Amino acid sequence: NAGVMQNPRHLVRRRGQEARLRCSPMKGHSHVYWYRQLPEEGLKFMVYLQKENIIDESGMPKERFSAEFPKEGPSILRIQQVVRGDSAAYFCASSATQLAATDTQYFGPGTRLTVL
Amino acid sequence: AQTVTQSQPEMSVQEAETVTLSCTYDTSESNYYLFWYKQPPSRQMILVIRQEAYKQQNATENRFSVNFQKAAKSFSLKISDSQLGDTAMYFCAFFYNQGGKLIFGQGTELSVKP
Numbered sequence: 001n002a003g004v005m006q007n008p009r010h011l012v013r014r015r016g017q018e019a020r021l022r023c024s025p026m027k028g029h030s031h032v033y034w035y036r037q038l039p040e041e042g043l044k045f046m047v048y049l050q051k052e053n054i055i056d057e058s059g060m061p062k063e064r065f066s067a068e069f070p071k072e073g074p075s076i077l078r079i080q081q082v083v084r085g086d087s088a089a090y091f092c093a094s095s096a097t098q099l100a101a102t103d104t105q106y107f108g109p110g111t112r113l114t115v116l
Numbered sequence: 117a118q119t120v121t122q123s124q125p126e127m128s129v130q131e132a133e134t135v136t137l138s139c140t141y142d143t144s145e146s147n148y149y150l151f152w153y154k155q156p157p158s159r160q161m162i163l164v165i166r167q168e169a170y171k172q173q174n175a176t177e178n179r180f181s182v183n184f185q186k187a188a189k190s191f192s193l194k195i196s197d198s199q200l201g202d203t204a205m206y207f208c209a210f211f212y213n214q215g216g217k218l219i220f221g222q223g224t225e226l227s228v229k230p
Contacts, residue, residue: 033217042207042220043161056216089159093218105211105218107153107161 002027004094004108005074012114019079019086021111025094032075033105034067037089049075082115089113118143120210122221129198130229136183137193137224139208148212150184150191155223156204164206167191198228 005024013019025032030051035043036059048056049069060067064082069075079086089112093105119142129135141150152164167175167184174182179199183192195202208221 045217
């Protein structure tokens with residue numbers, strides 16, 4: 001059973017460009033979470049999605065950031081007009097259900113975004 | 117609001133010895149879950165162990181065990197017989213059902229020395 005897949009693993013963008021990060025959850029998982037890890041810090045929650053729905057986006061910056069999880073295909077985290085402060089590792093996690101009683105969030109390898 | 121605090125930025129231990137990593141949290145929730153994740157130099161986040169708050173028995177996974185003190189809101193990780201492969205960043209995390217998200221501490225960087 002393949003784990004959570006993220007691509008690209010490394011992404012370099014110049015200031016003002018767009019960054020698109022992709023996440024394919026584990027087979028059978030319909031819940032996706034995005035986290036951001038700034039240098040020397042822990043992971044911070046950004047957004048929680050189910051298929052075609054955003055459940056919780058309380059951690060998303062109000063501007064330039066958006067996320068989607070379409071009925072078909074991977075979840076996409078989009079950052080428009082990137083700035084140097086967006087440089088970070090972006091992790092995706094997935095779970096089969098929301099309830100942690102019988103489930104766990106499994107993490108992908110992350111995408112390291114560098115903004116020049 | 118829920119918070120997770122790891123007060124030890126760095127720790128080191130000799131190979132084969134035992135080390136304990138500390139974690140405290142703050143919440144008004146009664147039903148929640150606690151986790152320890154390991155992040156080696158590869159940056160992959162790996163689940164080490166989990167604890168359900170309603171269970172009084174401390175969780176164990178091979179060489180890894182926790183000391184869960186619910187009243188004190190403390191959740192420490194003990195690594196026995198430390199191995200070089202245990203060298204990594206360790207994150208404590210909190211989850212509650214209505215939250216949907218993991219809340220992480222700042223991390224403890226553990227170095228296992230030969």
